[in-house]
Amino acid sequence: MITKQSKKDLLKDLNRRQFLQTSGALGLAAATSSIAEIVYAQDKTILKIRAYADMRSLDPAFSQGITDEEIHSCIYSKLIQYKPGREWSWELDAAESIEQVDDTHIKFKLKPGIMFTGGHGEMTAEDVKYSYERILDDALESTNKPDWGSLKEVTVDGKYEGTIVFDEPYPPAWNIALPYIVGNIISKKAWEEAGGKVDTTTPSTSGPYLHKEWQPKQKTILVRNPDWHGGTAAFDEIHIFPIDDENTAQIAFESGDIDCTRLSLGAVGNLKASPPENSTIEEYPSLYYVWVGMNVENEAMADQNLRKAVQHCIDVPSILQASYFGAAEASTGIIAPGLIGHRPQSMVPPESDIAKAKEYLAAAGLDGGVNVTLDVLNKAANVTTAQVIQATCAEAGISVEVNLHESGAFWSLGDSSAGERYKDIQLILNRFSMAPDPSYATAWFVSDQKGIWNWERYSDQEFDNLEAKAKATSDPAQRDEMYRKMQDMMEESGAYRFITHEATPVIYRNTIKPAFRPDGLPLLRSFTGA
Amino acid sequence: MIDVLRRITHEPLGLIGLILVILIVISAILAGVVAPYDPVALNIVDRLQGPSINHLLGTDQLGRDLFSRVLYGGQVALKVALISIGAALSIGVLLGMVAGFGPRWLDNIIMLFFDTIRSFPTVMFALATVALVGPSLETVILVIIVTSIPNYGRVVRTQTLSIKSNEFIRAEHGMGASLFRILGIHVLPNVMGPLVILASMDIPTVIALEAGLSFLGMGVKPPTPSWGSILNDGYTLIRNTPWPIIAGSIPLVLITLGFTFLGESLRDLIDPKLRKSV
Numbered sequence: 005m006i007t008k009q010s011k012k013d014l015l016k017d018l019n020r021r022q023f024l025q026t027s028g029a030l031g032l033a034a035a036t037s038s039i040a041e042i043v044y045a046q047d048k049t050i051l052k053i054r055a056y057a058d059m060r061s062l063d064p065a066f067s068q069g070i071t072d073e074e075i076h077s078c079i080y081s082k083l084i085q086y087k088p089g090r091e092w093s094w095e096l097d098a099a100e101s102i103e104q105v106d107d108t109h110i111k112f113k114l115k116p117g118i119m120f121t122g123g124h125g126e127m128t129a130e131d132v133k134y135s136y137e138r139i140l141d142d143a144l145e146s147t148n149k150p151d152w153g154s155l156k157e158v159t160v161d162g163k164y165e166g167t168i169v170f171d172e173p174y175p176p177a178w179n180i181a182l183p184y185i186v187g188n189i190i191s192k193k194a195w196e197e198a199g200g201k202v203d204t205t206t207p208s209t210s211g212p213y214l215h216k217e218w219q220p221k222q223k224t225i226l227v228r229n230p231d232w233h234g235g236t237a238a239f240d241e242i243h244i245f246p247i248d249d250e251n252t253a254q255i256a257f258e259s260g261d262i263d264c265t266r267l268s269l270g271a272v273g274n275l276k277a278s279p280p281e282n283s284t285i286e287e288y289p290s291l292y293y294v295w296v297g298m299n300v301e302n303e304a305m306a307d308q309n310l311r312k313a314v315q316h317c318i319d320v321p322s323i324l325q326a327s328y329f330g331a332a333e334a335s336t337g338i339i340a341p342g343l344i345g346h347r348p349q350s351m352v353p354p355e356s357d358i359a360k361a362k363e364y365l366a367a368a369g370l371d372g373g374v375n376v377t378l379d380v381l382n383k384a385a386n387v388t389t390a391q392v393i394q395a396t397c398a399e400a401g402i403s404v405e406v407n408l409h410e411s412g413a414f415w416s417l418g419d420s421s422a423g424e425r426y427k428d429i430q431l432i433l434n435r436f437s438m439a440p441d442p443s444y445a446t447a448w449f450v451s452d453q454k455g456i457w458n459w460e461r462y463s464d465q466e467f468d469n470l471e472a473k474a475k476a477t478s479d480p481a482q483r484d485e486m487y488r489k490m491q492d493m494m495e496e497s498g499a500y501r502f503i504t505h506e507a508t509p510v511i512y513r514n515t516i517k518p519a520f521r522p523d524g525l526p527l528l529r530s531f532t533g534a
Numbered sequence: 535m536i537d538v539l540r541r542i543t544h545e546p547l548g549l550i551g552l553i554l555v556i557l558i559v560i561s562a563i564l565a566g567v568v569a570p571y572d573p574v575a576l577n578i579v580d581r582l583q584g585p586s587i588n589h590l591l592g593t594d595q596l597g598r599d600l601f602s603r604v605l606y607g608g609q610v611a612l613k614v615a616l617i618s619i620g621a622a623l624s625i626g627v628l629l630g631m632v633a634g635f636g637p638r639w640l641d642n643i644i645m646l647f648f649d650t651i652r653s654f655p656t657v658m659f660a661l662a663t664v665a666l667v668g669p670s671l672e673t674v675i676l677v678i679i680v681t682s683i684p685n686y687g688r689v690v691r692t693q694t695l696s697i698k699s700n701e702f703i704r705a706e707h708g709m710g711a712s713l714f715r716i717l718g719i720h721v722l723p724n725v726m727g728p729l730v731i732l733a734s735m736d737i738p739t740v741i742a743l744e745a746g747l748s749f750l751g752m753g754v755k756p757p758t759p760s761w762g763s764i765l766n767d768g769y770t771l772i773r774n775t776p777w778p779i780i781a782g783s784i785p786l787v788l789i790t791l792g793f794t795f796l797g798e799s800l801r802d803l804i805d806p807k808l809r810k811s812v
Contacts, residue, residue: 251773271773325578326596382751384770388595391756395576395596408669408751 048240051516051531054253054265058246059224062206062215064188065139065146070437070525071246073185078226078242078529079209080188081127081233083112084178088519088530090288092342092440094183097234098127098210100164102182107173107478108156110182114164118233120191124208127189129166133158134192136168144201150447151186151439153177153475172476175483179441212237212529221246238532257283257511264512264526269331269385272509280511287331287509288524291438293338293445294503296378296393297460299429304376309368311498314376314431316364317397318501319356327388332507337491338436338445340505342522344480345442345487350502351495361400373401378431380406381414386433389503393433404431420455432459435506440523442487443475449494460499467493542799551795558789562608569602574757582775592777594767600781603759608785610671610760614744615737618675622682623733627725629683630690631717635698641691648684656681660743664752671754674747678740685736686729693725727804734797738790745786761786 055071064076077085083099086092096102102112118127136158139146153174159167170177181187194208195201204218212234213226226242245261247253250268257265258280267275267285275285296318298311305311320334334354336347365371376397380390387408394404409417416422418429436457438444448457450468455461467490474486494500508524519530542548561568570590577597584592591600633644660677667673697703697720706716741761747753748762749769756763761782768779 251770254773268773270771274773322576322578326576326581384766387751387756391596392576392578394757395574406756408755410665410751413665 049533051239051242052262053242053244053526053528054247054256054262055244056248058221059204059218062204063202064135064185064190065144065148065201067148067185074526074528075215075224075226075244076185076188077211077527078213079206079211079215080190081118081210082183082187082189083132084183086183086521086527088521088527090522092179092522094178098189108170110168110177112166112168115233116164118210119231120194120208120210121214121229121231122194122208124191124194127210128163129160131192132166132189133160134195135189136186139186148186151181151184153181173478174476175478176441176443176475180439180444184439213242242528263516264510264518266524267509267511269507269509270329272331273329275511282514283511284514285509285511287507288520288522289341290506290508291340291440291523292435292506293335293340293438294435294506295338296501296503297432297434298499299459299461300497300499301461302427302430305430307368308498309364310370310374313361313364313368313400314397314402315352315498315501316357316361317400317402318393319396320354320503322396323389323392323503326392327385328504328506331509332504335502335505337502339442339487339491340438343440343442344484347488347491351492352501356396358399365401373403375403375405376430377405377407378433379414379417379429380408380433382408382410390433418455418459426455426459429459434459442483446471446487446490462494462497462499464493538803541803545799547795548799551792551799554788554792555796558608558785558792559612561605562612565605565609569605571599571602573598573602573606573759582771584775584777591781592775594778595771600764600778603764604761604781604785607759607761607764610754610758611741611744611789614671614675614678615740618678618740619682619733619736622679623686623729626683626686627690627729630687631694631721633687634691634694635713635717644687648687651681652684656743657746660747661752664747669752669755674744674753678743682736686732689728689732690725693728694721697721697724731797731801731804734793734800737793741789742786
C-alpha cells in the first residue's frame with residue numbers, strides 16, 4: 005500500500021527522466037484502458053445518461069423523485085406509461101385494455117404472459133391489487149400515498165381482469181398515478197417473501213431492463229431483460245450517472261462520457277451557436293413553478309397592501325433575462341401551459357409597476373419605506389433572482405435583506421415541526437416540482453398544509469373547498485374553471501408573485517433516439533439507437 | 535519603522551510585496567472615488583459584457599461593472615482581515631502571556647482551549663457555524679477570530695516562557711515590579727516581532743477564507759460585492775464568459791503574493807535565524 009508519506013518520498017526521488025518514463029507508462033496504460041473501453045462499448049450497446057440525483061429506493065412505495073421513477077419505469081411495468089412526445093398522453097404497457105367505466109371505477113385487463121423475474125411467476129390482477137393497495141396501508145407509511153387520492157381498493161375480477169375503485173371521482177389517476185410512481189406493478193409473491201418492502205435492491209421485476217448494480221454516488225447499471233413481454237429492449241445496458249451540477253454534466257457530455265443530459269439555461273445560447281459535433285439540442289417547457297411567497301401570518305407581512313406592493317415591485321421580465329438567460333417564459337400561476345387550469349394571464353402583469361407599488365405602500369402607511377427579508381436557497385439562479393428583486397423593490401422603498409440558505413436549512417424553514425423559524429419567514433423564493441395534473445400544484449397551498457409545504461400560511465376555506473372539489477370533478481371544463489379560480493384567489497391574497505415555469509433544454513448524441521415527456525424529462529425505456 | 539521600510543524597499547521581493555499591498559489597500563480605501571459605477575446598480579441590458587473602455591473588467595450577469603465590484607470587494611476583504619486578525623491577535627497575546635506567565639493549572643486550561651479549537655478543521659468549523667447562525671460578514675469575522683486565536687496564543691506563550699526565565703525578568707520581579715509592568719514593558723515588545731510576521735502571513739489566508747465562504751454563499755449577503763461571490767458568479771457563468779472568474783481571481787492572487795512577499799521580507803529583517811531554520 006502506498007501511504008501518504010511514501011507517496012511524498014516517491015515524488016521527491018522522481019527526477020525528470022523518471023517522470024517522463026512514468027508519464028509515458030501511465031499514458032500508455034490510460035490509452036490501453038480507453039481502447040479496452042471502446043471495444044467493450046462496441047461489444048455492447050450502452051446508453052449512458054445523466055440523472056440529477058442518485059438512486060434512493062427501488063420500492064415504488066418509497067421512491068423519491070424523478071431519478072427513482074426513471075429507473076422504476078425501466079424495470080417495472082405499469083398498466084399505462086407516459087407516451088413520449090410534446091403533448092401529455094399515455095399508452096398501454098401491461099394492460100391489454102383499460103377503461104374508465106364510471107366516475108369511480110376503472111376496469112383493466114392485463115396482457116397474458118408478463119413474467120416476473122426470479123421465478124416469481126406471471127403477472128396477474130392480484131399483483132396489481134397488491135401493488136396499489138399496499139401503498140394505501142397506513143402501516144407501511146408510504147411517502148407516496150397521496151398520489152393515489154381517493155383510491156378505495158382494487159377488486160380482482162379474473163386472473164387478468166380487475167377494477168380500480170375510488171371513493172369519489174379521481175381524474176388525476178390518469179395523469180399522476182397510473183403512469184407514474186405509484187402505478188408500478190410489483191410481484192406480490194416476491195414482495196411478501198422479502199418482508200413487504202425493499203430498499204435499494206429488488207427481488208423481482210418485469211420491465212424492459214433489469215437492475216444489475218447500484219454504485220452509490222457513482223452510477224446505476226440496468227441490463228436488458230431477455231424475457232420482457234414487450235419484445236427486445238433497445239440497449240444492452242443503461243448506465244445512469246448522478247451528476248447534480250448541469251455545468252459538470254455538460255462537460256461530461258462534451259467529453260463523451262454521457263449520451264444525453266439536461267442543460268443549464270445559460271448554456272443553451274452558446275451551444276446553439278456552436279453545437280458539439282453529432283449532437284442535437286431540444287427545448288421543452290417545464291412544469292416546475294417558481295414564485296415569491298409571502299408569509300401572511302408574519303407580523304410585518306400581515307398587511308395585504310404591503311404584500312400587493314411587493315407583487316407590483318417584482319419585475320419578472322428582468323428576472324427571466326438575468327437568471328434564466330431569456331430562455332424561460334413568465335408564468336401566470338402555478339399550473340403550466342398544456343395542463344388543465346392554466347391561466348392565459350396573471351392578474352398582476354409580469355412587469356413591475358413601481359407607482360402602483362408606492363400606492364399600496366402608502367395605503368399600508370409605509371410610504372417612508374420598509375425592511376423585509378427574503379429567504380433563498382443558495383443556487384445561482386435563485387441568488388440572481390433575489391438580487392433583481394432586491395433592486396426593483398428598493399425603487400419603491402422596500403429594502404430587501406437576502407438570506408441565503410444551504411439546502412438542508414432551506415427546506416426546513418417553513419416546517420413547523422422543525423422549530424419556530426417558520427414564523428420569521430417574510431418573503432421566500434420557492435420552486436416546486438410538478439406532475440402533469442393541476443391537483444399536484446394546488447394541493448400544497450390548502451390550510452392543512454400550513455407548516456408543511458404551505459409556507460405562506462395562506463388559508464381560505466373557499467380555496468380548500470374548491471381544491472377538494474376540483475380533484476373529484478370529472479368534467480375537464482369544470483376542473484379548468486376551478487383551478488383558474490384557485491390561482492386567482494392565491495394572487496388576490498397578495499401572498500404570491502408568480503415568476504416562471506422555467507424550461508428544460510436537453511442535448512443528446514445523434515447516435516441515439518431519445519424519448520422525452522412533454523416537460524423534457526427522459527423516458528429511458530423508450531430510448532432507442534438512432 | 536522607517537529603517538524597516540527602507541530595508542524592505544531594498545529587497546526586490548519586499549518592494550514588490552509592499553507595492554502590491556499598498557496598491558490594493560489604497561484602491562479599496564478609495565473605491566468610492568475610483569470606482570466608475572455603483573457596484574450594486576443593475577443594468578441587465580449590458581449584462582455579460584467583455585472588457586471595454588466603459589467596463590474595464592466587463593460586467594456580470596446583472597450588468598454590474600466588475601471593476602467597481604472588485605474595488606469594493608477589497609473593502610470587504612480588508613475589513614474582514616484587519617478586524618479579525620486584530621481581534622485574534624489581541625486576544626491571543628493576552629491569553630498567551632497569561633498562559634506563559636500564570637500558574638500551571640491556568641496554562642493547562644488555556645492550552646486545552648487552544649487545542650480544542652485547533653482540532654476542528656477551519657473550513658468545516660466555519661461551515662458549521664454559518665449553517666447554525668446564518669451567513670453574514672459578522673459571522674465570518676467571528677469564525678476567523680475564534681480559529682486564529684490559538685495561532686497567536688501559542689507563539690506568545692512560547693516566547694513568554696522563554697523570556698520568563700531570563701535574569702532581567704527575575705531581577706524586575708525581585709525589585710517588586712508589577713506583573714502588568716513586566717508583561718507590558720518587557721515581554722510584549724519581545725514577542726511582537728514574530729507576531730507581526732505571523733499576522734502579515736495570515737492576512738491572505740484570512741482573505742482567502744472569506745472569499746471561500748462567500749464563494750459558497752456563506753459569507754457576505756447579496757448584493758455586497760466580495761471577491762468570493764464574484765468568483766462564484768464566474769463559476770456559474772464560465773461557459774458564457776471568463777471575465778467574472780478573472781476579475782475575482784486577480785485581486786486574490788495579487789494580495790496573496792503581496793502579503794507573502796512582504797511577510798517573508800519582514801521575517802528576514804526581524805529574524806534572519808528563522809529563515810535558515812525553514
